[in-house]
Amino acid sequence: MDTSIKVLVVDDFATMRRILKNILKQLGFTNITEADDGTSAFEELKKNNFDLIISDWNMPKMTGLELLKRVRSDDALKEIPFLMVTAEAQKQNVIEAVQAGVSNYVVKPFTAEAISEKLQKILG
Amino acid sequence: MDATMINPFITATKNVLETMAFISCKPGKPFVKKEDIARGDVTGVIGITGAANGTIAITFEEACILQIVSNMFGEKMTKIDHEVADAVGELTNMISGQARKELEALGKLFDAAIPSVVSGKGHTITHYTDGPKIAIPFKTEDGGFLIEVCLEKTVD
Numbered sequence: 001m002d003t004s005i006k007v008l009v010v011d012d013f014a015t016m017r018r019i020l021k022n023i024l025k026q027l028g029f030t031n032i033t034e035a036d037d038g039t040s041a042f043e044e045l046k047k048n049n050f051d052l053i054i055s056d057w058n059m060p061k062m063t064g065l066e067l068l069k070r071v072r073s074d075d076a077l078k079e080i081p082f083l084m085v086t087a088e089a090q091k092q093n094v095i096e097a098v099q100a101g102v103s104n105y106v107v108k109p110f111t112a113e114a115i116s117e118k119l120q121k122i123l124g
Numbered sequence: 125m126d127a128t129m130i131n132p133f134i135t136a137t138k139n140v141l142e143t144m145a146f147i148s149c150k151p152g153k154p155f156v157k158k159e160d161i162a163r164g165d166v167t168g169v170i171g172i173t174g175a176a177n178g179t180i181a182i183t184f185e186e187a188c189i190l191q192i193v194s195n196m197f198g199e200k201m202t203k204i205d206h207e208v209a210d211a212v213g214e215l216t217n218m219i220s221g222q223a224r225k226e227l228e229a230l231g232k233l234f235d236a237a238i239p240s241v242v243s244g245k246g247h248t249i250t251h252y253t254d255g256p257k258i259a260i261p262f263k264t265e266d267g268g269f270l271i272e273v274c275l276e277k278t279v280d
Contacts, residue, residue, distance in 0.1 A: 012238070013214040014207065019144070019196060058217070060238060087221025090228045107225075108218045109143035 001123045003028035005051035010034075010041040010067065011085075012059040016108075020054060020085065023112045027119070038062025042070055045077055052123070057086035057093065065100060072101040081122045085110065128230060130154055133180070133271055134260060136222030140215060141264075145195040149269075152261040160250065163270050165189070166204050166243040168216030171252055172224070174234035178275035179251045180223075182216050188267035204243050213239045219271075 007029055011017045017034045024032055033048070035041035037059040044050070053071065057064040064084055071077045081103040086093070089107040097105055104118045134151045141147045164183030171179050184192070186204060193211045194201045201208055216239040224234045242249070251257060251274035260271045 013210055013217070015193075015196070015211040015214040022198065058236070058238060087218045089221050089225035090233065108221060109140045111143060 001027075001120055004031065005029070005123070006031045006033070006049060007052045007054065008033050008035060008041060008044055008050045010036075010038065010053065010055035010059070010064065012036050012056065016056060016085075020115070023115050026112065027116055038064060038067035038070075041067055045071065045080075050080055052081050052083070052119075054083045054085055057084060057088045057097075065096060068097065068100045068102055083118060083122060085115075129227070129232075129275075130258060130260060130273065132223040132226035132230075133219070133273060135226060136219045137182075137260075137262065137271060139222055140218045141192065144215070144218070145192045147192055147195060147264055147266075149262040149264045152263065154258055154260045157257040157259040157270075157272060160248040162242070162247050162249050164268075165245060166209060166212050166241065167247065167249055168212040168239050168241050169249065169251075170216050170220045170239040171237040172220065172234045173237075175227070175232035176234075176275040178253045178255060178273070180216070180220055181249045181251065181272040181274075182212070182219060182269060183249065183272070184212065184269040185267040188264055188269050191264070191266035209241045209243055212243075213241045216241075 009017050009020050021032055035044050039061045055064040068082055083104050084097050084102050085106045087108040103122045106118050141149055162183045165186040167181050167183040169181045190201045193208050220236045253276035255274050255276045257272045257274045262269050
């Protein structure tokens, strides 16, 4: 797994961004940018090149699902791996995310091992 | 409200705290709470809609939430500040999500809003509906917390 890649972590709660950053740092990632909702995440994505998006679902302004759909319909961004990390665990949520092209899905609460395992699957 | 509606919140709470904060908690006997004054020092509130409309509130004693958040961050937290309040919001979100997942297995579908957080000694908890407030007390080694579930009607 290449840990030198540029990662965008999107969550409206600073707590979750902090926990995810801690886990990513433990795994060796150093190039991490944060955004607090889908709108600011999309702005970041248009400004900078990212290699991985890790996003919450339920956020104000633009949800993670809307962000995923925008990313997948943008020619410059559509190939970026997208990991959804969310408390939305009902079957319909997972189906919607898969249909929108999510790369993988982690339900909160999660362990560091669960995040590591999903990243291995996405990044190889 | 019957036990089948309460049990998913107990299971969800234990799961979230054990997974994210490595803290075990013991549920006590649920009761009907009459007053609006919070029994804790910081409270997360989240609105839910679907099979029934209502609110879930989780109110933590100070020592309890400081230990939980310290474990979540791997860093000692000493007072209820904006970082701890933010963590209470996220914990509320996760507990609501896990409980709604279990309720889905019982055929009861709910959606949730974005949580809000209130803190301070003796603050009040405003539920959006006037149904009975079912409270579930929990104990940890570092103090207690209470979950309040308030739905507008009994879910069949």
